[in-house]
Amino acid sequence: MDVVPLGPGFAAELRGVTLADVASNDAAYAAARAAFEEHSVLVFRGQDVTDELQLAFSRRFGPPEVTKVGSQGTGSHFVILSTIGPDGTVVPSDHRQAMRAKANQLWHTDSSFKRVPALTSILSARIIPAQGGETEYVSTRLAFERLDAGLQKRLANSFAWHDYAHSRGQIAADLASPEERAALPPQCWRMVWKNPVNGRGAIYLASHAYAVEGMDAAAGKKLIDELMAAATAPGTSYLHQWQKGDVVMWDNRATMHRGRPWPAHDARLMVRTTISATEADGVGTMPMPSPQAAE
Numbered sequence: 001m002d003v004v005p006l007g008p009g010f011a012a013e014l015r016g017v018t019l020a021d022v023a024s025n026d027a028a029y030a031a032a033r034a035a036f037e038e039h040s041v042l043v044f045r046g047q048d049v050t051d052e053l054q055l056a057f058s059r060r061f062g063p064p065e066v067t068k069v070g071s072q073g074t075g076s077h078f079v080i081l082s083t084i085g086p087d088g089t090v091v092p093s094d095h096r097q098a099m100r101a102k103a104n105q106l107w108h109t110d111s112s113f114k115r116v117p118a119l120t121s122i123l124s125a126r127i128i129p130a131q132g133g134e135t136e137y138v139s140t141r142l143a144f145e146r147l148d149a150g151l152q153k154r155l156a157n158s159f160a161w162h163d164y165a166h167s168r169g170q171i172a173a174d175l176a177s178p179e180e181r182a183a184l185p186p187q188c189w190r191m192v193w194k195n196p197v198n199g200r201g202a203i204y205l206a207s208h209a210y211a212v213e214g215m216d217a218a219a220g221k222k223l224i225d226e227l228m229a230a231a232t233a234p235g236t237s238y239l240h241q242w243q244k245g246d247v248v249m250w251d252n253r254a255t256m257h258r259g260r261p262w263p264a265h266d267a268r269l270m271v272r273t274t275i276s277a278t279e280a281d282g283v284g285t286m287p288m289p290s291p292q293a294a295e
Ligand SMILES: [Fe+2]
Pocket: 104, 108, 109, 110, 257
């Protein structure tokens, strides 16, 4: 297996190993897992992807999420990101599916608004537009390491509130449905996720984050905005230009990503599987300690 660096200090292509190898072979999994912990974004090119293979590969990394209410693929292990409507044609730009694609163009990490945050997302390109539609990544680990020591320490003991309705509300007030709001109450997470394998911290924020525990609303929002801007500063990203057969996986603990726009009349179909974070991935360090636990 060859590891070919792609981005500014993170992201790498794995060559000489396939999804099927990782799914079926312990040594291939161990090598891919080590590369994942180190590089945060992994690219596999020229894969012969089926839903079954993608899921078998994904399961290696932990328990797959069940797709939430209101998303295409709800109740399955697949999220279908598509602008193709039920009649097979591309939906108009004011359609819910198109608006959801727009919400994915805000910098975020997947599933920070869920009761169990995600370790990794695995995305495969099934139908790609001729132009645009890239996925752009930044390392929130490198962003954390660029902060001064005082702020690092403060963030490691700060907690932010994440809400799906907040990120969707930036696109349209009613984009999060009443069912989604009921199923996805706000969650509060530590603002730094420390990787248990290498001990390196990463800023844990997203477009879903709207408040900092213990700070007044405006000051908390300002801190979130400043950290998001620092994490996504020009020159810090890796832009993935999709080719047929590409599969990209990323560490939701240590990166943010966003979709990039593409011509509205072009179809785009991507399939995502998402793996929940477990104790071994450090999830137990993320909730705000209860007052009883602190005593
Ligand atoms: Fe995403």
